[in-house]
Amino acid sequence: MNNGNGNKIANKFVVPIGPQHPALKEPEHFEFTVDGETVIDATARLGYAHRGIEKTAESRTFVQTLYMMERVCGICSHVHATAFSLCVEKLAEVEAPPRAQAIRVLVAELERIHSHLLWLGVGAHEAGFDALFMYSWRDREVVMDILEALTGNRVNYSANVLGGVKCDVTDAIRDQILTGIDYLEERTHHYYDVVTTDAAFLQRTRGVGTMTKEQAMRLGVVGPTARGSGVEQDLRVDAPYAAYDIFRVNRVVEQGGDLEARFIVRVKELFESYRIIREVLDNLPEGELTARMPRRIKEGEAITRVEAPRGELFYYVRSNGTDMPDRVKVRTPTIPNMASVLHLAIGHQLADVPMILAGIDPCFSCNDRSVRLKSAGGDDVWTWEKLRKYGIDYYND
Amino acid sequence: MTELNPIIALMFFPGGIFVMLLGLLYVWINRKLRARLQNRVGPRWFQPIADLFKLLSKEEIIPEDANPTLFVVLPVLALAGVLTAALYVPILGMKAVHSVPGDLIITVYLLSLVTMCIGLAGANSTGRFSLVGVTRTLTQLFSYEAPFLLALLSPAIMAGTWQISEIVDYAGGRWLMFTHPISFIIAIVALMGKLEMPPFDAPEAETEIVGGALTEYNGRGLALFKLSHAAEMVIGFALVTALFMGGTTNPLLWAVQTLVLLLVVTLIEVLMARMRIDQTVGLWWRYGSVLAIVQIIVLVVWQRIVL
Numbered sequence: 003m004n005n006g007n008g009n010k011i012a013n014k015f016v017v018p019i020g021p022q023h024p025a026l027k028e029p030e031h032f033e034f035t036v037d038g039e040t041v042i043d044a045t046a047r048l049g050y051a052h053r054g055i056e057k058t059a060e061s062r063t064f065v066q067t068l069y070m071m072e073r074v075c076g077i078c079s080h081v082h083a084t085a086f087s088l089c090v091e092k093l094a095e096v097e098a099p100p101r102a103q104a105i106r107v108l109v110a111e112l113e114r115i116h117s118h119l120l121w122l123g124v125g126a127h128e129a130g131f132d133a134l135f136m137y138s139w140r141d142r143e144v145v146m147d148i149l150e151a152l153t154g155n156r157v158n159y160s161a162n163v164l165g166g167v168k169c170d171v172t173d174a175i176r177d178q179i180l181t182g183i184d185y186l187e188e189r190t191h192h193y194y195d196v197v198t199t200d201a202a203f204l205q206r207t208r209g210v211g212t213m214t215k216e217q218a219m220r221l222g223v224v225g226p227t228a229r230g231s232g233v234e235q236d237l238r239v240d241a242p243y244a245a246y247d248i249f250r251v252n253r254v255v256e257q258g259g260d261l262e263a264r265f266i267v268r269v270k271e272l273f274e275s276y277r278i279i280r281e282v283l284d285n286l287p288e289g290e291l292t293a294r295m296p297r298r299i300k301e302g303e304a305i306t307r308v309e310a311p312r313g314e315l316f317y318y319v320r321s322n323g324t325d326m327p328d329r330v331k332v333r334t335p336t337i338p339n340m341a342s343v344l345h346l347a348i349g350h351q352l353a354d355v356p357m358i359l360a361g362i363d364p365c366f367s368c369n370d371r372s373v374r375l376k377s378a379g380g381d382d383v384w385t386w387e388k389l390r391k392y393g394i395d396y397y398n399d
Numbered sequence: 400m401t402e403l404n405p406i407i408a409l410m411f412f413p414g415g416i417f418v419m420l421l422g423l424l425y426v427w428i429n430r431k432l433r434a435r436l437q438n439r440v441g442p443r444w445f446q447p448i449a450d451l452f453k454l455l456s457k458e459e460i461i462p463e464d465a466n467p468t469l470f471v472v473l474p475v476l477a478l479a480g481v482l483t484a485a486l487y488v489p490i491l492g493m494k495a496v497h498s499v500p501g502d503l504i505i506t507v508y509l510l511s512l513v514t515m516c517i518g519l520a521g522a523n524s525t526g527r528f529s530l531v532g533v534t535r536t537l538t539q540l541f542s543y544e545a546p547f548l549l550a551l552l553s554p555a556i557m558a559g560t561w562q563i564s565e566i567v568d569y570a571g572g573r574w575l576m577f578t579h580p581i582s583f584i585i586a587i588v589a590l591m592g593k594l595e596m597p598p599f600d601a602p603e604a605e606t607e608i609v610g611g612a613l614t615e616y617n618g619r620g621l622a623l624f625k626l627s628h629a630a631e632m633v634i635g636f637a638l639v640t641a642l643f644m645g646g647t648t649n650p651l652l653w654a655v656q657t658l659v660l661l662l663v664v665t666l667i668e669v670l671m672a673r674m675r676i677d678q679t680v681g682l683w684w685r686y687g688s689v690l691a692i693v694q695i696i697v698l699v700v701w702q703r704i705v706l
Contacts (some may be wrong), residue, residue: 025606099603130673202671353675
């Protein structure tokens with residue numbers, strides 16, 4: 003059970019998972035060395051869905067970049083736009099009006115509901131529990147419809163504009179949200195019962211992929227994965243942004259550290275989201291939706307940290323005084339969580355690996371960025387000519 | 400039914416075409432029921448047949464490292480095994496076409512032939528997912544086979560014969576599922592293991608090992624394996640019906656009985672999460688086999704003392 007450097011792996015039997023594999027919804031490559039059914043080593047190769055978004059941002063205006071940043075992730079698009087907007091607003095020394103900040107929180111929580119329900123289905127599917135998968139995805143449609151009614155889109159909502167939000171909450175939409183939330187809350191009580199009491203399902207989650215608090219701290223995991231291991235960390239509480247200082251969040255922390263705890267944390271966070279949404283709708287501040295933004299952003303640099311459904315999302319933006327960002331850096335929550343998968347998989351059955359992988363709620367295309375090629379050697383900085391030559395040589399071989 | 404021409408019995412009814420079509424129908428009912436229980440729409444009635452024809456019309460690609468003869472022959476062997484088993488089992492509530500002493504054992508082993516063929520086919524196709532799948536398929540075979548046989552053994556022991564028709568005569572229309580409840584339940588659940596239905600679908604768990612032992616199979620070979628699985632389902636239900644649910648009756652009652660069994664099996668399928676292979680083995684050897692033996696002991700003791 004050592005970490006792949008012992009002599010046990012003389013006769014390697016490697017099970018490749020990905021880049022194309024039914025368990026993965028996005029391309030990523032994992033190699034699990036197994037001894038019978040037991041995993042004795044795990045490696046990952048990231049970068050299949052690298053799209054060069056950070057680089058592209060440098061040749062687009064701030065407004066254009068906002069919409070592109072939404073496309074970093076298809077599931078948590080709003081939180082990316084929020085992080086970028088907050089960052090640019092910080093640079094421009096503009097503050098979005100209170101109503102806009104509250105609507106940002108509203109959409110963020112609706113998005114969290116949709117993301118967690120989606121994850122619940124994926125997690126259940128990996129365990130071969132397709133009934134839960136189908137039902138949770140059916141109920142997810144309710145929140146998708148709400149998001150569509152509110153913003154006009156199901157996936158990339160574009161609720162944010164620099165300096166505020168684009169959509170307002172009318173009475174009709176308010177009623178639709180409240181009705182939808184009531185229905186979802188009732189359903190979520192049922193799902194909570196399933197993940198905590200269903201014997202067949204607990205067989206696959208209880209005691210599987212256990213990560214202690216110390217391990218979680220050492221591996222630097224974030225978000226619900228960390229909170230499932232008893233790490234008290236939630237940026238909505240620790241460093242409130244947007245309107246989270248008005249609408250206080252209660253941190254959901256579980257001590258178990260296993261998959262069951264991760265399921266419980268996420269389902270309990272759903273209840274928390276329902277509560278916050280009701281609170282926001284009851285106390286929505288009156289006023290403008292947008293503040294005036296300058297086209298050229300002052301020179302300087304800024305960072306923001308927000309709590310995406312998967313954990314801490316980090317944005318760094320540097321401006322050189324023009325209407326285009328000089329540098330945008332994104333760190334998505336899947337990167338710190340990915341290390342925990344490779345660590346936890348070792349010693350487990352091969353059958354548990356997809357569950358452990360799904361347990362961190364991975365989002366591969368968010369996490370993909372340019373990688374250093376293994377065999378490249380030489381300098382870290384490559385010129386365009388060198389990269390082009392490398393590509394030509396690679397395909398000529 | 401003993402008057403039937405052997406060729407007709409083998410090719411059309413009750414073996415051959417009839418069992419295959421019935422199998423595809425049952426596969427459709429199973430898929431449709433599961434879909435409705437999961438709040439989905441589900442396939443239309445001809446979907447399994449359409450799938451079959453699609454696969455049959457496709458090019459068959461044989462992996463480089465595989466033995467081509469074995470690769471082609473194994474699916475045929477599997478189907479042949481199942482269709483032969485159809486001759487020994489009362490289908491549609493009618494007497495079995497063939498009856499020889501010990502045909503219960505023959506049937507059980509002909510049904511296991513499918514699993515063995517799938518195992519060999521997977522090992523022959525040398526893919527990594529296939530190899531993991533094969534290990535699991537065979538591990539599962541060794542875990543459910545004993546309880547399955549023990550469960551079928553309890554009516555056989557009571558009747559004092561290994562011949563299905565004589566067991567049916569012994570039952571004489573009585574539903575043995577009430578006097579052999581544990582064996583009945585074990586037989587059904589073991590049948591699910593045999594058919595690799597959830598929660599016993601670890602050998603073909605798509606989220607781990609893609610298609611299990613049959614990952615490398617395509618076209619004709621895959622179609623024949625799917626067909627053997629479909630036919631195996633019908634014969635498995637027919638066997639359980641004959642032994643535990645009143646033996647030979649009439650076609651209508653037989654259809655109702657097997658459909659009820661199918662409904663029960665589908666319900667279990669929908670309600671459970673997939674079990675890991677070690678959990679499956681544990682379940683069968685820790686509980687399944689022991690309970691089956693307890694059932695037999697109780698019946699034997701009861702027979703000796705009371706009768």
